[in-house]
Amino acid sequence: MSLIAIIAALFASLGAGSDGLSGFPDSDPVVGDRYEIIVSYETSQRSSDGSSGSSSGRKTFEERVIAVSDLGVELEFDLPAASTDEERDRVWQYPARVLQPSDGPMRLLNRPDLEVRLDRWLAAAGLPKAACGQWIFTWTAFRIECDPETVVDDIEAFDLRSADIREGAPYRHPGALGAGTLTRTSEGADGATYAVRLEVDADAVRKAHAESDVVVGEIMQTPVTLESALIERSKETISGTVEVAFEVDAVGRPIRRTVITTIDTVHPDGVSETETQQVRVERRAIAGSATSSKQEPQPDVVVSAEAACALATARVTAARGLPLGHVASCDPVRAEDSPVGHHVLGLRAVCNQDLCGSTLMGWFAVEKATGAVFEWDVAEWQPGPEVGGR
Known part of the structure; x- marks a missing residue:
């Protein structure tokens, strides 16, 4: 069984939100603003022994501004309006309402709603509460998540509002060493692009690989402790980069973030391996919402x-x-x-x-x-x- 799907899941934080945050810089959110958020990823893995693997996926969400006050901005995140009942039955996390304060972490507002949907989801799947936290394998590795608070982590992973995007701004990224500095790499009438290149945190990579070993052991019913997996993974030589690019529109609103993580591993037996993951988040105003009327002309949602x-x-x-x-x-x-x-x-x-x-x-x-x-x-x-x- 290929580990690429499991590694991609455990390394989701490497393509997630940044630590380069600065309040709530998105310009004047208005009640009724609606955005389409598209999260896509591609991963590949190749080794010097000839083995390889790849995976890709895409998710779409809708973001809506519910209220704006001195406390911050209340947002609702949901599946697309066109989602079928079957698509909604597959997840219990959405719709989720959160409060994004002017400073501080995002907070979940409708936890009781999520708990009710979680109970229904478990019952429909024939799963007991004891199954929460376990990994199963169908066509991909899948963790049975039962904590409503994790939806905040998911939302923050594709939140583009809070990043401080400007020339010279300090930027940190999960899974990378230290801080870098955003540099404007292009600019035009339609907006600009800012980018930064960081080194991966080798210890974070080893931990993620060890966690994937534990998951595989659980799925294959050959248990592996995290401690023993970390000892084995400590023998590997790890290097790599995290490249991040932000694109903003003409008024400075973030519309796209692309994160490319490349990890090179040399195993004790001399076999080398390269893992590459690209995660792209796109945020577009939905036609007819308050914000879309401010953005002319509207770009096509489906270009190619x-x-x-x-x-x-x-x-x-x-x-x-x-x-x-x-x-x-x-x-x-x-x-x-x-x-x-x-x-x-x-x-x-x-x-x-x-x-x-x-x-x-x-x-x-x-x-x-x-x-x-x-x-x-x-x-x-x-x-x-x-x-x-x-």
């Missing part, structure tokens, strides 16, 4: 055909109760042949027989501005019903 394919695959399989792997390929129509404002594409299913007829699942259109997915009427060359319509 590849992103449209990924979104259509997720939405169509969810609507039809199919696994993502049911889709074998995506065939996007050329940009010049697609109608303005849409990506048109066809999805094809996996062929599980020696001889298959058509594997076409249908034609679909992804609206660039909103990310909505529609069935596509080929005869009329126009959108049909929305997939998983609201």
